[in-house]
Amino acid sequence: MSVAFNASILRAPRTGIGQYLVELVRALATDPEFEPWLFNGWNWQAQLPAAALPGYSRLSALVKRGVPNAYALRRLVEQRRFSRKAACADLYHEPSLWPFEFDGPMVMTLHDLTHVRFPQTQPADRLAAIERHAARGVERAQRILVDSQFIADEVCAHYGVPAERIVVAPLGCAARFHPRAPEQLAARLAALGLQAGRYLLCVGTLEPRKNLQLALRAYERLPAALRERYPLVLAGMPGWRAEQLAEPLQRALASQQVRLLGYQDDNALAELFAGARLLLFPSLYEGFGLPVLEAMASGTPVILSRGSALSEVAGEAGLYIDPQNEVVCAAAIQLLVEDQARWLALREAGLTQAQAYSWQRCAQITAGVYREAVKA
Missing domain, CATH: 3.40.50.2000 (Glycogen Phosphorylase B;)
Incomplete structure:
Protein backbone atom coordinates (compact mmCIF):
# COMPACT_ATOMS: atom_id res chain seq x y z
CA MET A 1 0.00 0.00 0.00
CA CYS A 173 9.64 6.95 22.83
CA ALA A 174 12.79 6.57 20.74
CA ALA A 175 15.53 4.23 21.95
CA ARG A 176 17.93 7.14 22.49
CA PHE A 177 15.96 8.13 25.60
CA HIS A 178 17.31 5.91 28.38
CA PRO A 179 19.19 6.28 31.67
CA ARG A 180 22.91 7.04 31.36
CA ALA A 181 25.80 7.03 33.79
CA PRO A 182 27.34 10.43 34.63
CA GLU A 183 30.56 9.58 32.82
CA GLN A 184 28.58 8.99 29.61
CA LEU A 185 27.26 12.54 29.84
CA ALA A 186 30.40 14.31 31.00
CA ALA A 187 31.63 15.59 27.64
CA ARG A 188 28.31 17.02 26.46
CA LEU A 189 27.42 18.59 29.80
CA ALA A 190 30.88 20.00 30.43
CA ALA A 191 30.67 21.86 27.12
CA LEU A 192 27.48 23.49 28.44
CA GLY A 193 28.90 24.20 31.88
CA LEU A 194 26.62 21.61 33.50
CA GLN A 195 27.03 18.54 35.71
CA ALA A 196 24.95 15.37 35.67
CA GLY A 197 22.19 15.49 38.27
CA ARG A 198 22.89 19.15 39.06
CA TYR A 199 20.47 21.11 36.89
CA LEU A 200 16.73 21.50 36.38
CA LEU A 201 15.38 21.18 32.85
CA CYS A 202 12.52 22.77 30.89
CA VAL A 203 11.95 21.57 27.31
CA GLY A 204 9.61 23.09 24.76
CA THR A 205 9.03 25.86 22.28
CA LEU A 206 9.24 29.27 23.94
CA GLU A 207 5.60 30.30 23.69
CA PRO A 208 2.84 31.27 26.16
CA ARG A 209 1.11 27.87 26.14
CA LYS A 210 4.20 26.20 27.61
CA ASN A 211 3.82 28.42 30.72
CA LEU A 212 7.52 29.09 31.15
CA GLN A 213 6.75 32.30 33.01
CA LEU A 214 5.47 30.15 35.88
CA ALA A 215 8.67 28.09 35.76
CA LEU A 216 10.77 31.25 36.01
CA ARG A 217 8.72 32.70 38.86
CA ALA A 218 8.81 29.41 40.77
CA TYR A 219 12.56 29.14 40.29
CA GLU A 220 13.04 32.66 41.69
CA ARG A 221 11.27 31.54 44.87
CA LEU A 222 13.76 28.78 45.58
CA PRO A 223 16.41 29.35 48.27
CA ALA A 224 19.49 31.09 46.88
CA ALA A 225 21.76 28.20 47.87
CA LEU A 226 19.62 25.75 45.93
CA ARG A 227 19.66 27.96 42.83
CA GLU A 228 23.44 28.20 43.06
CA ARG A 229 23.72 24.42 43.00
CA TYR A 230 20.93 23.74 40.46
CA PRO A 231 20.70 26.11 37.48
CA LEU A 232 17.49 26.11 35.43
CA VAL A 233 18.13 25.08 31.82
CA LEU A 234 15.66 26.00 29.05
CA ALA A 235 15.92 24.01 25.81
CA GLY A 236 13.68 25.05 22.92
CA MET A 237 13.34 27.31 19.93
CA PRO A 238 11.45 30.64 19.99
CA GLY A 239 7.76 30.36 19.13
CA TRP A 240 4.81 32.63 18.53
CA ARG A 241 4.64 35.54 21.00
CA ALA A 242 7.94 34.56 22.60
CA GLU A 243 8.38 38.27 23.28
CA GLN A 244 6.00 37.85 26.24
CA LEU A 245 8.85 36.01 27.93
CA ALA A 246 11.42 38.68 27.13
CA GLU A 247 11.44 40.67 30.37
CA PRO A 248 11.26 37.81 32.91
CA LEU A 249 13.66 35.75 30.81
CA GLN A 250 16.23 38.53 30.50
CA ARG A 251 16.04 39.11 34.25
CA ALA A 252 16.54 35.41 34.90
CA LEU A 253 19.42 35.14 32.44
CA ALA A 254 21.14 38.10 34.09
CA SER A 255 21.29 36.10 37.32
CA GLN A 256 23.43 33.50 35.48
CA GLN A 257 21.38 30.83 37.25
CA VAL A 258 19.11 30.35 34.22
CA ARG A 259 20.61 29.05 30.96
CA LEU A 260 18.92 29.40 27.57
CA LEU A 261 20.27 26.71 25.25
CA GLY A 262 17.95 27.18 22.27
CA TYR A 263 17.01 24.33 19.97
CA GLN A 264 18.83 21.05 20.65
CA ASP A 265 19.23 18.20 18.18
CA ASP A 266 18.04 14.66 18.94
CA ASN A 267 21.20 13.32 20.57
CA ALA A 268 21.89 16.46 22.60
CA LEU A 269 18.34 16.49 23.92
CA ALA A 270 18.51 12.83 24.93
CA GLU A 271 21.64 13.50 26.97
CA LEU A 272 20.11 16.60 28.55
CA PHE A 273 17.11 14.55 29.67
CA ALA A 274 19.30 11.83 31.16
CA GLY A 275 21.48 14.29 33.07
CA ALA A 276 18.77 16.46 34.62
CA ARG A 277 17.69 16.24 38.24
CA LEU A 278 14.12 16.74 37.05
CA LEU A 279 12.01 17.93 34.15
CA LEU A 280 9.73 20.88 34.89
CA PHE A 281 6.79 20.83 32.46
CA PRO A 282 4.08 23.28 33.57
CA SER A 283 2.33 23.47 30.20
CA LEU A 284 -1.22 24.81 30.18
CA TYR A 285 -2.41 22.44 27.47
CA GLU A 286 -1.03 19.33 25.73
CA GLY A 287 -2.49 16.68 23.47
CA PHE A 288 0.14 14.24 24.71
CA GLY A 289 3.33 15.80 26.09
CA LEU A 290 6.18 13.90 24.44
CA PRO A 291 8.92 15.45 26.65
CA VAL A 292 7.20 13.96 29.69
CA LEU A 293 7.47 10.46 28.24
CA GLU A 294 11.05 11.03 27.08
CA ALA A 295 12.11 12.25 30.52
CA MET A 296 10.53 9.27 32.29
CA ALA A 297 12.23 6.86 29.88
CA SER A 298 15.52 8.63 30.67
CA GLY A 299 15.10 8.01 34.41
CA THR A 300 14.32 11.66 35.14
CA PRO A 301 11.34 12.50 37.41
CA VAL A 302 8.79 14.97 36.08
CA ILE A 303 6.92 17.87 37.68
CA LEU A 304 3.95 18.58 35.44
CA SER A 305 0.62 20.32 35.21
CA ARG A 306 -2.54 18.56 36.22
CA GLY A 307 -4.96 18.51 33.32
CA SER A 308 -5.19 18.07 29.53
CA ALA A 309 -3.54 14.83 28.37
CA LEU A 310 -0.53 14.96 30.70
CA SER A 311 -2.00 12.87 33.50
CA GLU A 312 -3.03 10.28 30.89
CA VAL A 313 0.61 9.94 29.83
CA ALA A 314 2.39 10.14 33.19
CA GLY A 315 -0.17 8.30 35.31
CA GLU A 316 0.99 7.90 38.89
CA ALA A 317 4.62 8.57 37.90
CA GLY A 318 4.37 12.36 37.83
CA LEU A 319 4.46 15.00 40.55
CA TYR A 320 1.47 17.19 39.69
CA ILE A 321 1.07 20.92 40.28
CA ASP A 322 -1.48 23.65 39.66
CA PRO A 323 -0.04 25.42 36.56
CA GLN A 324 -1.16 28.77 37.98
CA ASN A 325 0.48 28.39 41.41
CA GLU A 326 4.17 29.29 41.51
CA VAL A 327 4.39 28.64 45.26
CA VAL A 328 3.26 25.04 44.84
CA CYS A 329 5.61 24.64 41.86
CA ALA A 330 8.59 25.93 43.86
CA ALA A 331 7.74 23.55 46.71
CA ALA A 332 7.61 20.61 44.28
CA ILE A 333 11.04 21.49 42.87
CA GLN A 334 12.55 21.77 46.33
CA LEU A 335 11.00 18.43 47.33
CA LEU A 336 12.57 16.55 44.42
CA VAL A 337 15.94 18.21 44.93
CA GLU A 338 16.13 17.53 48.67
CA ASP A 339 14.14 14.29 49.19
CA GLN A 340 16.22 11.51 47.62
CA ALA A 341 13.73 8.79 48.57
CA ARG A 342 10.88 10.57 46.78
CA TRP A 343 13.14 11.26 43.82
CA LEU A 344 14.07 7.57 43.52
CA ALA A 345 10.45 6.46 43.84
CA LEU A 346 9.34 8.75 41.02
CA ARG A 347 12.30 7.73 38.89
CA GLU A 348 11.36 4.04 39.15
CA ALA A 349 7.68 4.77 38.58
CA GLY A 350 8.54 6.80 35.48
CA LEU A 351 10.74 4.08 34.01
CA THR A 352 7.91 1.58 34.47
CA GLN A 353 5.29 3.94 33.03
CA ALA A 354 7.40 4.66 29.94
CA GLN A 355 7.59 0.97 29.05
CA ALA A 356 3.92 1.05 28.05
CA TYR A 357 4.69 3.32 25.08
Whole structure:
Protein backbone atom coordinates (compact mmCIF):
# COMPACT_ATOMS: atom_id res chain seq x y z
CA MET A 1 0.00 0.00 0.00
CA SER A 2 1.50 3.34 -1.05
CA VAL A 3 0.94 6.02 1.59
CA ALA A 4 1.45 9.68 0.69
CA PHE A 5 2.61 11.80 3.64
CA ASN A 6 2.68 15.57 3.84
CA ALA A 7 6.24 15.82 5.18
CA SER A 8 6.70 19.54 4.57
CA ILE A 9 6.95 20.10 8.33
CA LEU A 10 10.37 18.40 8.19
CA ARG A 11 11.82 21.43 6.40
CA ALA A 12 11.91 23.14 9.82
CA PRO A 13 13.80 21.94 12.93
CA ARG A 14 11.94 18.97 14.39
CA THR A 15 9.63 19.61 17.29
CA GLY A 16 6.72 17.42 18.39
CA ILE A 17 4.85 16.83 15.12
CA GLY A 18 8.08 16.49 13.17
CA GLN A 19 9.32 13.85 15.60
CA TYR A 20 5.99 12.05 15.33
CA LEU A 21 6.24 11.87 11.54
CA VAL A 22 9.87 10.72 11.55
CA GLU A 23 9.35 7.97 14.12
CA LEU A 24 6.08 6.78 12.57
CA VAL A 25 7.59 6.49 9.09
CA ARG A 26 10.61 4.66 10.49
CA ALA A 27 8.39 2.17 12.31
CA LEU A 28 6.12 1.66 9.30
CA ALA A 29 9.17 1.02 7.11
CA THR A 30 9.69 -2.29 8.91
CA ASP A 31 6.38 -3.54 7.45
CA PRO A 32 6.73 -4.49 3.74
CA GLU A 33 3.00 -3.90 3.25
CA PHE A 34 3.51 -0.13 3.29
CA GLU A 35 5.47 2.14 0.97
CA PRO A 36 5.81 5.69 2.32
CA TRP A 37 5.89 8.57 -0.17
CA LEU A 38 7.10 11.81 1.40
CA PHE A 39 6.14 15.20 -0.01
CA ASN A 40 8.60 17.82 1.24
CA GLY A 41 6.62 20.85 0.06
CA TRP A 42 8.28 20.89 -3.36
CA ASN A 43 9.29 17.38 -4.43
CA TRP A 44 8.65 13.76 -3.50
CA GLN A 45 11.22 11.51 -1.85
CA ALA A 46 11.36 7.95 -0.52
CA GLN A 47 13.72 8.61 2.41
CA LEU A 48 13.37 10.81 5.45
CA PRO A 49 15.57 13.92 5.34
CA ALA A 50 18.61 13.74 7.60
CA ALA A 51 18.03 17.22 8.98
CA ALA A 52 16.01 20.39 8.58
CA LEU A 53 16.50 22.59 5.54
CA PRO A 54 19.33 25.02 6.46
CA GLY A 55 18.01 28.49 7.17
CA TYR A 56 14.39 27.48 6.54
CA SER A 57 12.88 28.95 9.70
CA ARG A 58 14.51 32.34 9.13
CA LEU A 59 13.60 32.42 5.43
CA SER A 60 10.02 31.38 6.16
CA ALA A 61 9.63 34.16 8.72
CA LEU A 62 10.94 36.75 6.23
CA VAL A 63 8.53 35.57 3.53
CA LYS A 64 5.55 35.72 5.90
CA ARG A 65 6.41 39.29 6.87
CA GLY A 66 7.23 40.52 3.40
CA VAL A 67 4.81 38.74 1.05
CA PRO A 68 1.07 39.55 1.16
CA ASN A 69 -1.12 36.44 1.52
CA ALA A 70 2.00 34.31 1.98
CA TYR A 71 0.11 31.33 3.45
CA ALA A 72 -2.40 31.20 0.60
CA LEU A 73 0.21 31.61 -2.14
CA ARG A 74 2.49 28.94 -0.73
CA ARG A 75 -0.46 26.63 -0.32
CA LEU A 76 -1.51 27.05 -3.93
CA VAL A 77 1.95 26.13 -5.23
CA GLU A 78 2.32 23.20 -2.85
CA GLN A 79 -1.11 21.79 -3.70
CA ARG A 80 -0.27 21.67 -7.40
CA ARG A 81 3.03 19.90 -6.84
CA PHE A 82 1.48 17.53 -4.29
CA SER A 83 -1.31 16.46 -6.63
CA ARG A 84 1.03 15.43 -9.45
CA LYS A 85 2.05 12.21 -7.71
CA ALA A 86 -0.39 11.89 -4.81
CA ALA A 87 -3.16 10.95 -7.24
CA CYS A 88 -1.40 7.59 -7.69
CA ALA A 89 -1.18 6.81 -3.96
CA ASP A 90 -3.49 4.32 -2.28
CA LEU A 91 -3.87 6.54 0.80
CA TYR A 92 -2.98 10.01 2.03
CA HIS A 93 -1.92 10.59 5.66
CA GLU A 94 -1.87 14.19 6.88
CA PRO A 95 0.14 14.36 10.14
CA SER A 96 -0.89 17.91 11.02
CA LEU A 97 -3.66 20.49 10.56
CA TRP A 98 -3.03 21.40 6.91
CA PRO A 99 -4.35 18.62 4.65
CA PHE A 100 -4.08 18.96 0.90
CA GLU A 101 -6.97 18.21 -1.43
CA PHE A 102 -6.99 14.50 -2.26
CA ASP A 103 -9.64 12.42 -4.01
CA GLY A 104 -8.83 9.07 -2.41
CA PRO A 105 -9.01 7.75 1.17
CA MET A 106 -7.41 10.03 3.74
CA VAL A 107 -6.26 9.70 7.35
CA MET A 108 -5.57 12.78 9.43
CA THR A 109 -3.77 13.10 12.78
CA LEU A 110 -5.01 15.74 15.21
CA HIS A 111 -2.41 16.07 17.95
CA ASP A 112 -4.31 18.76 19.85
CA LEU A 113 -6.85 21.56 19.46
CA THR A 114 -4.58 24.42 20.48
CA HIS A 115 -6.07 26.54 17.71
CA VAL A 116 -9.46 26.11 19.38
CA ARG A 117 -8.54 26.20 23.05
CA PHE A 118 -5.82 28.87 22.83
CA PRO A 119 -6.43 30.84 19.62
CA GLN A 120 -4.46 33.76 21.08
CA THR A 121 -1.28 31.68 20.69
CA GLN A 122 -1.45 31.87 16.88
CA PRO A 123 -0.96 34.77 14.45
CA ALA A 124 -4.35 35.85 13.06
CA ASP A 125 -3.64 34.89 9.44
CA ARG A 126 -2.23 31.51 10.43
CA LEU A 127 -5.20 30.84 12.72
CA ALA A 128 -7.66 31.57 9.91
CA ALA A 129 -5.80 29.15 7.62
CA ILE A 130 -5.66 26.46 10.30
CA GLU A 131 -9.38 26.71 11.04
CA ARG A 132 -10.27 26.47 7.37
CA HIS A 133 -7.99 23.55 6.49
CA ALA A 134 -8.48 21.61 9.71
CA ALA A 135 -12.26 21.70 9.53
CA ARG A 136 -12.17 20.62 5.89
CA GLY A 137 -9.76 17.79 6.71
CA VAL A 138 -11.87 16.52 9.60
CA GLU A 139 -14.90 16.47 7.31
CA ARG A 140 -13.09 14.52 4.56
CA ALA A 141 -10.96 12.05 6.53
CA GLN A 142 -12.13 8.46 6.69
CA ARG A 143 -10.34 8.08 10.03
CA ILE A 144 -8.86 10.59 12.48
CA LEU A 145 -5.87 9.58 14.60
CA VAL A 146 -5.27 11.25 17.97
CA ASP A 147 -2.50 10.87 20.55
CA SER A 148 -4.71 10.54 23.62
CA GLN A 149 -8.25 9.86 24.78
CA PHE A 150 -8.35 13.44 26.03
CA ILE A 151 -7.99 14.75 22.47
CA ALA A 152 -10.42 12.13 21.14
CA ASP A 153 -13.06 13.55 23.47
CA GLU A 154 -12.22 17.12 22.43
CA VAL A 155 -12.47 16.29 18.72
CA CYS A 156 -15.85 14.62 19.26
CA ALA A 157 -17.15 17.60 21.21
CA HIS A 158 -15.81 20.37 18.97
CA TYR A 159 -16.24 18.91 15.50
CA GLY A 160 -19.15 16.58 16.20
CA VAL A 161 -17.19 13.62 14.79
CA PRO A 162 -18.65 10.18 15.54
CA ALA A 163 -16.45 8.28 18.00
CA GLU A 164 -16.05 5.37 15.56
CA ARG A 165 -14.08 7.60 13.15
CA ILE A 166 -11.51 8.48 15.83
CA VAL A 167 -8.69 6.15 16.88
CA VAL A 168 -6.26 6.75 19.76
CA ALA A 169 -2.68 5.88 18.79
CA PRO A 170 -0.45 6.93 21.73
CA LEU A 171 2.99 8.21 20.80
CA GLY A 172 6.17 6.30 21.54
CA CYS A 173 9.64 6.95 22.83
CA ALA A 174 12.79 6.57 20.74
CA ALA A 175 15.53 4.23 21.95
CA ARG A 176 17.93 7.14 22.49
CA PHE A 177 15.96 8.13 25.60
CA HIS A 178 17.31 5.91 28.38
CA PRO A 179 19.19 6.28 31.67
CA ARG A 180 22.91 7.04 31.36
CA ALA A 181 25.80 7.03 33.79
CA PRO A 182 27.34 10.43 34.63
CA GLU A 183 30.56 9.58 32.82
CA GLN A 184 28.58 8.99 29.61
CA LEU A 185 27.26 12.54 29.84
CA ALA A 186 30.40 14.31 31.00
CA ALA A 187 31.63 15.59 27.64
CA ARG A 188 28.31 17.02 26.46
CA LEU A 189 27.42 18.59 29.80
CA ALA A 190 30.88 20.00 30.43
CA ALA A 191 30.67 21.86 27.12
CA LEU A 192 27.48 23.49 28.44
CA GLY A 193 28.90 24.20 31.88
CA LEU A 194 26.62 21.61 33.50
CA GLN A 195 27.03 18.54 35.71
CA ALA A 196 24.95 15.37 35.67
CA GLY A 197 22.19 15.49 38.27
CA ARG A 198 22.89 19.15 39.06
CA TYR A 199 20.47 21.11 36.89
CA LEU A 200 16.73 21.50 36.38
CA LEU A 201 15.38 21.18 32.85
CA CYS A 202 12.52 22.77 30.89
CA VAL A 203 11.95 21.57 27.31
CA GLY A 204 9.61 23.09 24.76
CA THR A 205 9.03 25.86 22.28
CA LEU A 206 9.24 29.27 23.94
CA GLU A 207 5.60 30.30 23.69
CA PRO A 208 2.84 31.27 26.16
CA ARG A 209 1.11 27.87 26.14
CA LYS A 210 4.20 26.20 27.61
CA ASN A 211 3.82 28.42 30.72
CA LEU A 212 7.52 29.09 31.15
CA GLN A 213 6.75 32.30 33.01
CA LEU A 214 5.47 30.15 35.88
CA ALA A 215 8.67 28.09 35.76
CA LEU A 216 10.77 31.25 36.01
CA ARG A 217 8.72 32.70 38.86
CA ALA A 218 8.81 29.41 40.77
CA TYR A 219 12.56 29.14 40.29
CA GLU A 220 13.04 32.66 41.69
CA ARG A 221 11.27 31.54 44.87
CA LEU A 222 13.76 28.78 45.58
CA PRO A 223 16.41 29.35 48.27
CA ALA A 224 19.49 31.09 46.88
CA ALA A 225 21.76 28.20 47.87
CA LEU A 226 19.62 25.75 45.93
CA ARG A 227 19.66 27.96 42.83
CA GLU A 228 23.44 28.20 43.06
CA ARG A 229 23.72 24.42 43.00
CA TYR A 230 20.93 23.74 40.46
CA PRO A 231 20.70 26.11 37.48
CA LEU A 232 17.49 26.11 35.43
CA VAL A 233 18.13 25.08 31.82
CA LEU A 234 15.66 26.00 29.05
CA ALA A 235 15.92 24.01 25.81
CA GLY A 236 13.68 25.05 22.92
CA MET A 237 13.34 27.31 19.93
CA PRO A 238 11.45 30.64 19.99
CA GLY A 239 7.76 30.36 19.13
CA TRP A 240 4.81 32.63 18.53
CA ARG A 241 4.64 35.54 21.00
CA ALA A 242 7.94 34.56 22.60
CA GLU A 243 8.38 38.27 23.28
CA GLN A 244 6.00 37.85 26.24
CA LEU A 245 8.85 36.01 27.93
CA ALA A 246 11.42 38.68 27.13
CA GLU A 247 11.44 40.67 30.37
CA PRO A 248 11.26 37.81 32.91
CA LEU A 249 13.66 35.75 30.81
CA GLN A 250 16.23 38.53 30.50
CA ARG A 251 16.04 39.11 34.25
CA ALA A 252 16.54 35.41 34.90
CA LEU A 253 19.42 35.14 32.44
CA ALA A 254 21.14 38.10 34.09
CA SER A 255 21.29 36.10 37.32
CA GLN A 256 23.43 33.50 35.48
CA GLN A 257 21.38 30.83 37.25
CA VAL A 258 19.11 30.35 34.22
CA ARG A 259 20.61 29.05 30.96
CA LEU A 260 18.92 29.40 27.57
CA LEU A 261 20.27 26.71 25.25
CA GLY A 262 17.95 27.18 22.27
CA TYR A 263 17.01 24.33 19.97
CA GLN A 264 18.83 21.05 20.65
CA ASP A 265 19.23 18.20 18.18
CA ASP A 266 18.04 14.66 18.94
CA ASN A 267 21.20 13.32 20.57
CA ALA A 268 21.89 16.46 22.60
CA LEU A 269 18.34 16.49 23.92
CA ALA A 270 18.51 12.83 24.93
CA GLU A 271 21.64 13.50 26.97
CA LEU A 272 20.11 16.60 28.55
CA PHE A 273 17.11 14.55 29.67
CA ALA A 274 19.30 11.83 31.16
CA GLY A 275 21.48 14.29 33.07
CA ALA A 276 18.77 16.46 34.62
CA ARG A 277 17.69 16.24 38.24
CA LEU A 278 14.12 16.74 37.05
CA LEU A 279 12.01 17.93 34.15
CA LEU A 280 9.73 20.88 34.89
CA PHE A 281 6.79 20.83 32.46
CA PRO A 282 4.08 23.28 33.57
CA SER A 283 2.33 23.47 30.20
CA LEU A 284 -1.22 24.81 30.18
CA TYR A 285 -2.41 22.44 27.47
CA GLU A 286 -1.03 19.33 25.73
CA GLY A 287 -2.49 16.68 23.47
CA PHE A 288 0.14 14.24 24.71
CA GLY A 289 3.33 15.80 26.09
CA LEU A 290 6.18 13.90 24.44
CA PRO A 291 8.92 15.45 26.65
CA VAL A 292 7.20 13.96 29.69
CA LEU A 293 7.47 10.46 28.24
CA GLU A 294 11.05 11.03 27.08
CA ALA A 295 12.11 12.25 30.52
CA MET A 296 10.53 9.27 32.29
CA ALA A 297 12.23 6.86 29.88
CA SER A 298 15.52 8.63 30.67
CA GLY A 299 15.10 8.01 34.41
CA THR A 300 14.32 11.66 35.14
CA PRO A 301 11.34 12.50 37.41
CA VAL A 302 8.79 14.97 36.08
CA ILE A 303 6.92 17.87 37.68
CA LEU A 304 3.95 18.58 35.44
CA SER A 305 0.62 20.32 35.21
CA ARG A 306 -2.54 18.56 36.22
CA GLY A 307 -4.96 18.51 33.32
CA SER A 308 -5.19 18.07 29.53
CA ALA A 309 -3.54 14.83 28.37
CA LEU A 310 -0.53 14.96 30.70
CA SER A 311 -2.00 12.87 33.50
CA GLU A 312 -3.03 10.28 30.89
CA VAL A 313 0.61 9.94 29.83
CA ALA A 314 2.39 10.14 33.19
CA GLY A 315 -0.17 8.30 35.31
CA GLU A 316 0.99 7.90 38.89
CA ALA A 317 4.62 8.57 37.90
CA GLY A 318 4.37 12.36 37.83
CA LEU A 319 4.46 15.00 40.55
CA TYR A 320 1.47 17.19 39.69
CA ILE A 321 1.07 20.92 40.28
CA ASP A 322 -1.48 23.65 39.66
CA PRO A 323 -0.04 25.42 36.56
CA GLN A 324 -1.16 28.77 37.98
CA ASN A 325 0.48 28.39 41.41
CA GLU A 326 4.17 29.29 41.51
CA VAL A 327 4.39 28.64 45.26
CA VAL A 328 3.26 25.04 44.84
CA CYS A 329 5.61 24.64 41.86
CA ALA A 330 8.59 25.93 43.86
CA ALA A 331 7.74 23.55 46.71
CA ALA A 332 7.61 20.61 44.28
CA ILE A 333 11.04 21.49 42.87
CA GLN A 334 12.55 21.77 46.33
CA LEU A 335 11.00 18.43 47.33
CA LEU A 336 12.57 16.55 44.42
CA VAL A 337 15.94 18.21 44.93
CA GLU A 338 16.13 17.53 48.67
CA ASP A 339 14.14 14.29 49.19
CA GLN A 340 16.22 11.51 47.62
CA ALA A 341 13.73 8.79 48.57
CA ARG A 342 10.88 10.57 46.78
CA TRP A 343 13.14 11.26 43.82
CA LEU A 344 14.07 7.57 43.52
CA ALA A 345 10.45 6.46 43.84
CA LEU A 346 9.34 8.75 41.02
CA ARG A 347 12.30 7.73 38.89
CA GLU A 348 11.36 4.04 39.15
CA ALA A 349 7.68 4.77 38.58
CA GLY A 350 8.54 6.80 35.48
CA LEU A 351 10.74 4.08 34.01
CA THR A 352 7.91 1.58 34.47
CA GLN A 353 5.29 3.94 33.03
CA ALA A 354 7.40 4.66 29.94
CA GLN A 355 7.59 0.97 29.05
CA ALA A 356 3.92 1.05 28.05
CA TYR A 357 4.69 3.32 25.08
CA SER A 358 6.53 2.51 21.85
CA TRP A 359 6.62 3.80 18.30
CA GLN A 360 6.12 0.24 17.08
CA ARG A 361 2.78 0.09 18.89
CA CYS A 362 1.84 3.50 17.48
CA ALA A 363 2.70 2.25 13.97
CA GLN A 364 0.72 -0.99 14.40
CA ILE A 365 -2.40 0.93 15.41
CA THR A 366 -1.85 3.37 12.54
CA ALA A 367 -1.44 0.53 10.05
CA GLY A 368 -4.77 -0.88 11.15
CA VAL A 369 -6.35 2.51 10.60
CA TYR A 370 -4.91 2.64 7.06
CA ARG A 371 -6.53 -0.70 6.23
CA GLU A 372 -9.88 0.48 7.62
CA ALA A 373 -9.69 3.77 5.70
CA VAL A 374 -9.01 2.08 2.38
CA LYS A 375 -12.02 -0.20 2.87
CA ALA A 376 -14.34 2.57 4.11
